[in-house]
Amino acid sequence: MSAPVTLTICRTCRPEGAPEDAERPGAALLREVVAAVALRDAGATVEVKAIACLSACSRACSATVSGEAKFGYVVGNLSPLDAADLVGFALAHAESADGIPPWRARPQVVRKNTIARLPPHGVAHALVEEPASAAVDEVQEGA
Amino acid sequence: MSAPVTLTICRTCRPEGAPEDAERPGAALLREVVAAVALRDAGATVEVKAIACLSACSRACSATVSGEAKFGYVVGNLSPLDAADLVGFALAHAESADGIPPWRARPQVVRKNTIARLPPHGVAHALVEEPASAAVDEVQEGA
Numbered sequence: 001m002s003a004p005v006t007l008t009i010c011r012t013c014r015p016e017g018a019p020e021d022a023e024r025p026g027a028a029l030l031r032e033v034v035a036a037v038a039l040r041d042a043g044a045t046v047e048v049k050a051i052a053c054l055s056a057c058s059r060a061c062s063a064t065v066s067g068e069a070k071f072g073y074v075v076g077n078l079s080p081l082d083a084a085d086l087v088g089f090a091l092a093h094a095e096s097a098d099g100i101p102p103w104r105a106r107p108q109v110v111r112k113n114t115i116a117r118l119p120p121h122g123v124a125h126a127l128v129e130e131p132a133s134a135a136v137d138e139v140q141e142g143a
Numbered sequence: 144m145s146a147p148v149t150l151t152i153c154r155t156c157r158p159e160g161a162p163e164d165a166e167r168p169g170a171a172l173l174r175e176v177v178a179a180v181a182l183r184d185a186g187a188t189v190e191v192k193a194i195a196c197l198s199a200c201s202r203a204c205s206a207t208v209s210g211e212a213k214f215g216y217v218v219g220n221l222s223p224l225d226a227a228d229l230v231g232f233a234l235a236h237a238e239s240a241d242g243i244p245p246w247r248a249r250p251q252v253v254r255k256n257t258i259a260r261l262p263p264h265g266v267a268h269a270l271v272e273e274p275a276s277a278a279v280d281e282v283q284e285g286a
Binding site: 054064 | 152173195199217260264
């Protein structure tokens with residue numbers, strides 16, 4: 001069984017142009033993500049949390065995926081319609097050993113809208129180097 | 144004494160328009176950050192690491208700040224000239240209890256170019272809520 005991951009949704013995200021007097025798209029995304037996790041019966045693997053701001057306001061709606069001692073991911077430009085894909089990505093993250101799901105396991109919306117990934121704190125990983133040993137190679141995710 | 148934090152610099156970042164045959168700005172930023180940490184004698188608090196990609200290529204140069212059980216931050220649009228400010232932010236992150244430095248403690252370049260923050264995995268925090276309890280309030284960082 002995969003180690004559980006946490007999917008944190010910014011519930012106040014409102015992309016530019018979204019009406020101010022309607023439900024916030026972030027809140028709708030949160031609702032749809034909770035429903036998608038239930039639909040896939042994935043609650044034991046994907047824990048959903050809400051937050052008031054992920055400091056990614058210019059690329060609303062936004063969400064993060066995190067796991068113990070794993071790379072964390074931030075995804076932006078999401079709409080409530082992307083809930084199922086976001087949960088699919090969280091499941092792929094849970095299955096990966098280090099939090100870096102293989103490219104083929106990432107839904108298109110995640111591939112196109114990954115804002116950043118964060119190395120886990122205090123955990124050794126082949127990608128994380130001492131400054132002195134860093135040589136510049138052409139290594140970019142998905143390239 | 145502050146708990147140590149890790150500053151991870153993408154050493155392959157090259158902002159659009161930067162010459163292809165010169166040292167990568169990411170590698171130069173890494174070099175300048177190592178020098179800035181030494182200059183401030185901050186090596187016991189700020190550990191510097193290099194990585195080949197933070198998946199934030201469109202907002203190069205990029206860096207992350209992380210600490211045990213703390214919010215992690217991703218900062219973009221950095222130049223090698225921002226090294227001292229980046230180290231200043233890492234020190235403020237180290238001093239903060241939860242990884243969210245007070246706004247006044249954040250250098251201007253960090254305020255303007257924070258790409259995202261990630262809640263720590265598996266750690267309770269007042270900002271991280273259960274989906275059911277989430278009410279939409281106007282709470283945005285720095286607002």
